[in-house]
Amino acid sequence: MGIGGGSDMYRQQILDHYKNPRNYGELEDPDISHTGENPSCGDTITLDIALADDGETIERAVFSGDGCAISQASASMLSQELHGTTLSELEAMGREDITEMLGVDISPMRIKCAVLARQVAQDGAKLKDGDITDLDVTQVE
Amino acid sequence: MATLREDFPVLDRQVGGDVTTPGPDDADDTPLVYLDNAATSHTPEPVVEAIADFYRTYNANVHRGIHHLSQEASVAYEEAHDRVAEFIGAAGREEVIFTKNTTESENLVAYAWGLSELGPGDNVVMSQMEHHASLVTWQQICKKTGAEARYVRLTDGGHLDMDHAAELIDDDTQMVSTLHVSNTLGTVNPVEELTQMAHEHDAFSFVDGAQAVPHMPVDVKEIDCDFYAFSGHKMCGPTGIGVLYGKQAVLEEMQPYLYGGEMIRSVTFEESDWEELPWKFEAGTPVIAQGVGLHAAVDYIDEIGIERIHDHGSSLAAYAYDRLTEHDDVTVYGPPGDDRASLVAFNVDGVHAHDLSSIVNDYGVAIRAGDHCTQPLHDELGAAASARASFYLYNTRDEVDALVDAVDEARQLFA
Numbered sequence: 001m002g003i004g005g006g007s008d009m010y011r012q013q014i015l016d017h018y019k020n021p022r023n024y025g026e027l028e029d030p031d032i033s034h035t036g037e038n039p040s041c042g043d044t045i046t047l048d049i050a051l052a053d054d055g056e057t058i059e060r061a062v063f064s065g066d067g068c069a070i071s072q073a074s075a076s077m078l079s080q081e082l083h084g085t086t087l088s089e090l091e092a093m094g095r096e097d098i099t100e101m102l103g104v105d106i107s108p109m110r111i112k113c114a115v116l117a118r119q120v121a122q123d124g125a126k127l128k129d130g131d132i133t134d135l136d137v138t139q140v141e
Numbered sequence: 142m143a144t145l146r147e148d149f150p151v152l153d154r155q156v157g158g159d160v161t162t163p164g165p166d167d168a169d170d171t172p173l174v175y176l177d178n179a180a181t182s183h184t185p186e187p188v189v190e191a192i193a194d195f196y197r198t199y200n201a202n203v204h205r206g207i208h209h210l211s212q213e214a215s216v217a218y219e220e221a222h223d224r225v226a227e228f229i230g231a232a233g234r235e236e237v238i239f240t241k242n243t244t245e246s247e248n249l250v251a252y253a254w255g256l257s258e259l260g261p262g263d264n265v266v267m268s269q270m271e272h273h274a275s276l277v278t279w280q281q282i283c284k285k286t287g288a289e290a291r292y293v294r295l296t297d298g299g300h301l302d303m304d305h306a307a308e309l310i311d312d313d314t315q316m317v318s319t320l321h322v323s324n325t326l327g328t329v330n331p332v333e334e335l336t337q338m339a340h341e342h343d344a345f346s347f348v349d350g351a352q353a354v355p356h357m358p359v360d361v362k363e364i365d366c367d368f369y370a371f372s373g374h375k376m377c378g379p380t381g382i383g384v385l386y387g388k389q390a391v392l393e394e395m396q397p398y399l400y401g402g403e404m405i406r407s408v409t410f411e412e413s414d415w416e417e418l419p420w421k422f423e424a425g426t427p428v429i430a431q432g433v434g435l436h437a438a439v440d441y442i443d444e445i446g447i448e449r450i451h452d453h454g455s456s457l458a459a460y461a462y463d464r465l466t467e468h469d470d471v472t473v474y475g476p477p478g479d480d481r482a483s484l485v486a487f488n489v490d491g492v493h494a495h496d497l498s499s500i501v502n503d504y505g506v507a508i509r510a511g512d513h514c515t516q517p518l519h520d521e522l523g524a525a526a527s528a529r530a531s532f533y534l535y536n537t538r539d540e541v542d543a544l545v546d547a548v549d550e551a552r553q554l555f556a
Contacts, residue, residue, distance in 0.1 A: 009499055010496070010499075010500060010554055015554065015555065018555075019555075040511060040512070041493075041495050041511070041525065041526060042512075042525020042526050043525075066525075067493060067525075068493035068494075068495040068496045069493060069496045069555070070495075070496070070499075107160065107499065108160060108161065110495065110499060113495065
């Protein structure tokens with residue numbers, strides 16, 4: 001089928017992460033904890049991050065949330081991907097990195113579902129550093 | 142109805158290719174099954190032709206030229222008002238205002254009437270199934286004026302709780318604004334009764350008929366409402382045109398919503414006075430081509446017969462209801478199959494509505510997924526989103542089957 005069609009978008013990997021999310025839950029004392037939502041879909045993601053002693057390397061990323069397969073699978077995969085990366089590497093992550101991570105073409109209308117977890121992680125890191133201060137919940141439109 | 146499909150060339154399209162450039166391309170390989178008619182209907186050839194004919198042969202601005210083309214365009218534009226008036230049982234063109242869409246019709250009344258008439262102690266009664274067009278508009282006007290927004294509860298069966306309506310509508314009620322047909326539940330509301338309740342308390346009645354006029358006979362004089370609104374593009378007409386019906390006596394009393402050209406009789410540096418109805422409410426160059434198109438759309442619907450369109454849509458909705466609920470994991474919102482307008486909003490356990498919509502799209506099936514501009518209703522239903530299939534005069538049972546098969550594919554994928 002064509003670009004962005006269901007069978008492309010819902011390859012086994014996506015469905016597997018949706019049905020069996022990795023790193024699902026909450027951290028007791030996270031260095032970073034931030035929530036985001038996709039108001040038009042009702043997708044929500046909360047991401048908790050624990051940093052190594054260097055204050056820069058991500059030791060563990062854990063998420064919880066609710067929503068469509070694309071948003072939840074993306075969060076699950078990102079939680080794995082973030083393990084061992086640095087906050088500056090996280091900041092540099094673009095949309096292409098997410099679609100590459102997902103390994104599928106995401107249709108234009110669904111890209112906001114795919115990038116929600118990344119946005120939550122990046123905003124969470126910025127809030128920790130004080131780069132932004134007045135953000136309660138990240139909203140992806 | 143099958144032969145009518147020939148009037149809609151888009152229905153022969155294949156889809157599935159590149160969506161970033163509009164129109165068919167070589168990668169399109171799946172026949173389209175269009176079931177998103179509550180969002181917008183397709184446009185039959187006679188309507189496309191009427192609009193093209195306007196632009197090709199008598200395009201001109203209206204009411205201000207005495208040259209030949211302007212007179213032709215003016216006549217056509219005014220006759221479009223007459224035709225719409227006739228179609229909905231209004232007294233004449235004075236009661237038919239062309240707007241941009243239903244939402245603008247709501248805003249026109251909210252601003253032109255509500256802003257000056259509402260105040261602390263007053264209330265506006267709506268329902269929990271309201272579309273954002275009405276809900277957000279009156280909610281915000283209430284905030285500006287200090288009036289209270291009230292919402293009639295729903296019964297478990299997806300109807301308005303009329304006992305609750307009777308409680309909410311009181312002597313402080315200034316406006317009762319409700320949907321005629323719910324775009325999410327498919328419920329057909331008793332708007333005559335609600336209007337009567339409003340009038341018993343000297344309140345006005347506004348009916349949002351965006352999902353009604355395309356699908357069922359509507360007579361505004363029988364309903365006796367003070368205002369009635371709908372959109373052209375959901376009834377075989379073009380986008381960019383909506384209608385506000387208002388009782389002439391009520392419209393006469395209202396001040397304009399938009400100021401500018403077209404709507405004035407005389408202007409000095411100090412003062413202006415207004416054109417007669419309906420032009421008083423149509424400031425600036427109006428929706429001329431769209432008016433011509435809407436006229437043709439009404440002709441098209443009338444030729445088929447609105448009763449016939451209604452029966453066809455209801456029977457498809459009932460069939461879809463029955464087929465979808467063959468599976469226990471499907472929730473269809475709203476009244477049962479034989480008691481609903483031509484749409485079904487539903488969820489499949491374990492499959493988010495957006496995933497469902499993406500997957501059925503892969504089989505060429507176009508449905509809507511989201512909150513359908515009824516977020517508060519979805520909160521009440523306990524669902525962040527739902528999928529919605531909505532039918533029109535050109536849809537077939539085979540297309541409902543295609544939807545059901547595609548939903549089955551999604552179910553298996555997520556099992």
